[in-house]
Amino acid sequence: MTESAAAARRPNRSGPPIDVDIYSGSATPELAQxxxxxxxRPLGRRELHRFADGECHVQIQESVRGRDIYIVQSTCYPVNEHLMELLVMIDAFRRASAARVTAIIPYYGYARQEKKTTGREPITAKLVANLLSTAGADRVVSVDLHSPAIQGFFDIGMDHLTAIPLLGEYLRQHMDLSDAVVVTPDTGRVKVADVYANMLNIPLVVMHKRRGGNHAQDVEVRAIVGEVANKRPIIVDDIISTGGTIVTCTQALLEAGAKPDITVVATHAVLTPPAEERLCMPEITRVVTTDTIPLGNKTLGGKVVVISVASLLAETIERLHEGRSISALFRDWRESYPV
Known part of the structure; x- marks a missing residue:
């Protein structure tokens, strides 16, 4: 059974609702609501439909002249349709004379194409940043980018939030951590895994993986740095896509003597086929993720736990509208769990 937990602190507001307009695309309507x-605030009214050839059309159904607009839209599957939809909505608000348009993109698609690994490749994460700016966005907000360096791709305001405090707090409250270890399946994610390890006060294990000829799917674990025998691993990552890395790392951990009670934690549950089938293996007992991407009917055999980022985004919007610090949202957490 899927558990939804609004773990972030809701804005503690005693006055009237703040004077902003919240709109949603078709990717994440429940999160926007x-x-x-x-x-x-109520969600703003808009009409969104597609022509017979697939072209997207948007009409804003109320006046937005001089308004502070926030569009909540993850660029999840189908990525290109949802990205184009977001760009069209931004353009519609800009042409309707909105004072400011902020794109709230909980899951930023194309983030895994943030650098060139071989010759003659695009850097598509930068292209998407350019498209958002050209469409007329004044600011972009996202959660747990695949690479923090993507912030530098924007020539407009960009705020990078993290769901690690929400996910880590769930683990602290609902798991016995006495024999647990944090495991990172990628040496490039060591810094993030170290934050989890400090927060939970448990050891860190690093796995060195190598991708084969098929860059997207073939993964081989070359080494495990740290003690996993008779331990319960908590595998942490930012994205679960096909589940290939998670399953390969799980098998390597079990061969190294880890207990068959493995928790997987990731901010973004992309879950493209055959991820759901792979993650249903009995040794993986819990999958903890957020609602940056709708899970739909993917229950993973009842082992998935969904932590909502809605109140984190809501407080970010309130602070942006009032011109207050965003980093202050995480200041206490960083002081408690420094890396």
Missing amino acids: AVASCLG
């Missing part, structure tokens, strides 16, 4: 509810 939850954000609007946190702020005591």
Whole structure:
């Protein structure tokens, strides 16, 4: 059974609702509604449909002249349709004379194409940043980018949030951590895994993987740095896509003597086929993720736990509108769990 937990602190507001307008694309309507509810605002009315050839059309159904607009839209599957939809909505608001348009993109698609690994490749994460700016966005907000360096791709304001405090707090409250270890399946994610290890006060294990000829799917674990025998691993990552890396790392951990009680934690559950089938293996007993991407009917045999980022996004919107610090949202957490 899927558990939904609004783990972030909701804005503690005693006055009237803040004067902003929240709109949603078709990618994450439930999350957008939850954000609007946190702020005591209704979702803005818009009409969105597609022509017979697939072209996207948007009409804003209320006046937005001089308004502070926030569009909640993850660029998840189908990525290109949802990205184009977001760009069209931004353009519609800009042409309707909105004062400011902020794109709230909980899951930023194309983030895994943030650098050239071979010759003659694009850097598509930068291209998407350019498209958002050209469409007319004044600011972009996202959660747990695949690479923090993507912030530098924007020539407009960009705020990078993290769901690690929400996910880590769930683990602290609902797991016995006495014999647990944090495992990173990628040496490039060591810094993030170290944050989890400090937060949970448990050891860190690093796995060195290597991809084969098929860059997207073939993964081989070359080494495990750290003690996993008779331990319960908590594998942490930012994205679960096909589940290939998770399953390969799980098998390597079991061969190294880890207990068959493995927890997987990731902010973004992309879950493209055959991820759901792979993650249903009995040794993986829990999958903890967020609602940056709708899971739909993917229950993973009842082992998935969904932590909502709605109140985190809502408080970010309130702070942006009032011109207050965003980094202050995480200041206490960073002081408690420094890396």
